[in-house]
Amino acid sequence: MDPDSNRLQQLIHAARVQGLGDDPSLQAHCRSIIAAADSGKRHLTTQELQLICAATGRSAQVAEQLQKRAHDLVDKARAILLNEQPGLVQEGGALHPAERAEACWRDCWQFQRVIIYAYACGRSCFTDPKGMAALRELYRLMNVPVVGLNIALRQLEILTLSDVSNADDQALITAAFSHLRGELNKTAVKS
Numbered sequence: 001m002d003p004d005s006n007r008l009q010q011l012i013h014a015a016r017v018q019g020l021g022d023d024p025s026l027q028a029h030c031r032s033i034i035a036a037a038d039s040g041k042r043h044l045t046t047q048e049l050q051l052i053c054a055a056t057g058r059s060a061q062v063a064e065q066l067q068k069r070a071h072d073l074v075d076k077a078r079a080i081l082l083n084e085q086p087g088l089v090q091e092g093g094a095l096h097p098a099e100r101a102e103a104c105w106r107d108c109w110q111f112q113r114v115i116i117y118a119y120a121c122g123r124s125c126f127t128d129p130k131g132m133a134a135l136r137e138l139y140r141l142m143n144v145p146v147v148g149l150n151i152a153l154r155q156l157e158i159l160t161l162s163d164v165s166n167a168d169d170q171a172l173i174t175a176a177f178s179h180l181r182g183e184l185n186k187t188a189v190k191s
Helices: 003-014 028-039 046-056 060-084 098-121 129-141 146-161 167-184
Strands: none
Touching (some): 028 098, 098 146, 098 167
């Protein structure tokens, strides 16, 4: 294995978005549920949502509705991005060939999944600092079009908020998306 592919494999292994499973301010059973779901890269079950939301005071119904619509919301955000930047998926574009574009949409779905975890846990700051640093480096090495990803995430936020009527829930979701975009867009500060 050449050094570049070895480095990519290390980054892929280290890249991690959510840090809720390690958040000591969450009850142990909530951390355990989140860690297990994230390990499986899956949504929370209805029972898991109810347990976490009962502990945090969030609406299990809102979280469940967002999970049910996650794929649809990502598809709509993708359509908006491609309407605004159609060159991304054309030859020479940052999301060409199709496999590269599909990886981007999978990442958007994963981000939406983790935002729902954050909502259920009542946390707007939910990322793992080391895992996010690895993800940023991976994106840099793979020339992921972060500007386009930001557009997709902003559209995903708008679409997600359209499904939520409670102002407190909207504020938490907005703050969680803002936190995620902030973490994705951090740059290394050199002294």
